[in-house]
Amino acid sequence: MRFWLMSEAFRKAGHTVVYWTSDFSHANKxxxxxxxxxxxxxxxxxxxxxxxxxxxxxxRLMSHRKLAKTFLKAxxxxxxxxxxxxxxxxxxSSPPLGLVDASHTIASETGARxxxxxxxxxxxxFERVVPRIFLWPLRRLAKRNxxxxxxxxxxxxxxxxxxxxxxxxxxxxxxxxxITKGDTPLTNxxxxxxxxxxxxxxxxxxxxxxxxxxxxxxxxxxGRSYDLVTAVEAVGELGALANLDIAGKGEQExxxxxLVERKGITGVKFHGYLSESELGELLKRSDxxxxxxxxxxxxxxPYKLADYAKSxxxxxxxxxxxxxxxxxxxxxxxxxxxxxxxxxxxxxxxLLPRLxxxxxxxxxxxxxxxxxxxxxxxxxxxxxxxxxxV
Numbered sequence: 001m002r003f004w005l006m007s008e009a010f011r012k013a014g015h016t017v018v019y020w021t022s023d024f025s026h027a028n029k030x031x032x033x034x035x036x037x038x039x040x041x042x043x044x045x046x047x048x049x050x051x052x053x054x055x056x057x058x059x060r061l062m063s064h065r066k067l068a069k070t071f072l073k074a075x076x077x078x079x080x081x082x083x084x085x086x087x088x089x090x091x092x093s094s095p096p097l098g099l100v101d102a103s104h105t106i107a108s109e110t111g112a113r114x115x116x117x118x119x120x121x122x123x124x125x126f127e128r129v130v131p132r133i134f135l136w137p138l139r140r141l142a143k144r145n146x147x148x149x150x151x152x153x154x155x156x157x158x159x160x161x162x163x164x165x166x167x168x169x170x171x172x173x174x175x176x177x178x179i180t181k182g183d184t185p186l187t188n189x190x191x192x193x194x195x196x197x198x199x200x201x202x203x204x205x206x207x208x209x210x211x212x213x214x215x216x217x218x219x220x221x222x223g224r225s226y227d228l229v230t231a232v233e234a235v236g237e238l239g240a241l242a243n244l245d246i247a248g249k250g251e252q253e254x255x256x257x258x259l260v261e262r263k264g265i266t267g268v269k270f271h272g273y274l275s276e277s278e279l280g281e282l283l284k285r286s287d288x289x290x291x292x293x294x295x296x297x298x299x300x301x302p303y304k305l306a307d308y309a310k311s312x313x314x315x316x317x318x319x320x321x322x323x324x325x326x327x328x329x330x331x332x333x334x335x336x337x338x339x340x341x342x343x344x345x346x347x348x349x350x351l352l353p354r355l356x357x358x359x360x361x362x363x364x365x366x367x368x369x370x371x372x373x374x375x376x377x378x379x380x381x382x383x384x385x386x387x388x389x390v
Contacts, residue, residue, distance in 0.1 A: 001303070002119070002155070002177055003093065007042045009376035010383075017042035018084055020075070022067055024049040027221060028249060028273060045078075047071055054251065055223050056129050068098030075106050086110035089387040091153075092145075095122045097138060100145040113150035113387055118159040121298035128296050129224075142166065151386045153379065156300025157322050171386070175379050178372030179306040213267065214242040214348065214355075217286040217313070219279060220304060222250025225297045227318065227339055231290055232256055234344040236265040242348055243267040244290070247274050247282055283311035287355060288333075288348070291317035295338055301326070309366035314358035316347050326369065332362040 007017045023046045025032050032046070047070045052059040078084045087110060092103035094116050107114045123130075123138035143166045146152060151171045152163045160172050216235070222228060228246065235244045246256070249272055260268045274282060283289075289308025293299055300322040308315050315333030317323050327333040331354075336347035351358055 001179070002117075003091075005178055005180070005372045006091070006376050006379060009380050011042045013377075013380045013384075015380075016085070018045060018078075018087075019043065020045045020047060020071055022047055022049040024051055024063070026055075029053050043084075045074065047074060055221075055225075056126060064096035064098050067096060068102040071099060072102040072105060075102075076109070079106075079110065087112040089113050089115065089383060091115045091117055091383065094118050094142070094145060095120055097122055097141045097145060101141060104145065104148045113389075114148065115151050115153055115383060115386055116145055116149040118152060118154040118163060121159060121162055124162070125298045128294070151382075153382070158298070158300040162298075173382055175375050175382075176301055176370055177303045177306050178375035179303075179310050179366070179370050180372050181310065181366060213238075213240055214288055214352070215245065215286040216242055216288045216290055216316070216348070217245045217247065217282060217308075218290040218292065219247040219283070219307065221248055222246075222252040222256070224251065225294050225299075226250075226252070227292045227294065228252055228256055229259065230339055230341045230344055231292050232259055232265060232268055233263075233341040234348070235267050236263055237341060237345050238267075238348060241352075243269070245269050245271060245282055245286065247271040247279055249273055280311075283308070283313065286311065286313055287359070288351065289313040289315045291315060291319060291323070292338075292344075293317070293319050295320050299323075306366065306370040309362045309370055312359045312363040312366075314351050314355055314362060316344070316351070318344075326365065330361045330365040330368075332358055332365045 003019060003021070007019045010017045019042055021044065023032050024030070029051065047067055049070070050059075050063040050066045052063045054060065079086050087106070090103045090107055090112050092100040092114060094100045100116055103114055106112065122142060123135040126135055146163050146166045146168045149168070149170070151173070152168060154160050154163070154172065154174050155177055157174055160174055163172055218228065218231065220226065229252075231244060235242055244267060246268065253270070257270060271282065289304065289311070291302060291304050293302060295318065299319065302319070302323070305315065305323060305326070309332070315327055317327060317333060317335055318338035320335070324335045327335065334347045334351050337343040
């Protein structure tokens, strides 16, 4: 979404855009469906990529290595045969580290400038599961990528600090993940939830924004960075106060379903992957968005904050730092201690009296922090100055 919206903004400003991306979806570990169903106002080049099935694995690193080689060969050929002009500017997502390295190679051959856009802290995020000593080749590559850049952009403030720690002294700007605002569900809040999903006992109280039980939603990957076990256990403890909808798939799915069955927890529903419209409807029916992310993952501001804010959801998050500061500044949600079900239970109970207020604050946070039209128009202005050496 970030690079698609960014490409649209560049095209709208009159630039010629070629968007290079993988044919493999990291989210669902399958080949991408390339029938977009809409007119795309920029060129898209799909690069063949080796599949992998675990987020932290040697096969993923090998897949990234193959992707970098494929990009380097394809970009050189496209420029050589005149299909595309030599670029003035390359914006390279980091990770994959090898793709950034290949972008620097193309830049050195064409005279282009490079902006490295830090999406995640690599290899730092691997230090949770891999001894630091084994990561020195990736750390050396990351440093080389950063120091060769004309400028660096990031999705969170903590990545600004990361780039500086590698010795980068040129211009760094933070641009949060932007999201298109669309229609706000605040104008059409349901008075009750569809009985087909969770039958509601008539004794449950009504709030100004819906019906207890609270509808908590988690939308995303079920990878090891997300502590969904604690979320499921907390919903079991909350009983009639809350239900949990989980949209997505991942390596934890089978274990979570087994946990739900073993403990007889009735308030958890697994939806699998949903279409964009189906996910939108699920979010509209929800009250609270859950971010059960490991603080040691190095993530500052996850895309989920913007996704949930778009649907005006109150947010419950285990991330500290920048995410916690934003939620506290806007009053858009509450934080809890990662891995502690009692803390999550208390957090959910604490937001009940302020739910309507938090949902409105979440919508305001979207307007002021995650509005794609503002973010990517500013990104284009910044990138043009980098291209011109200003």
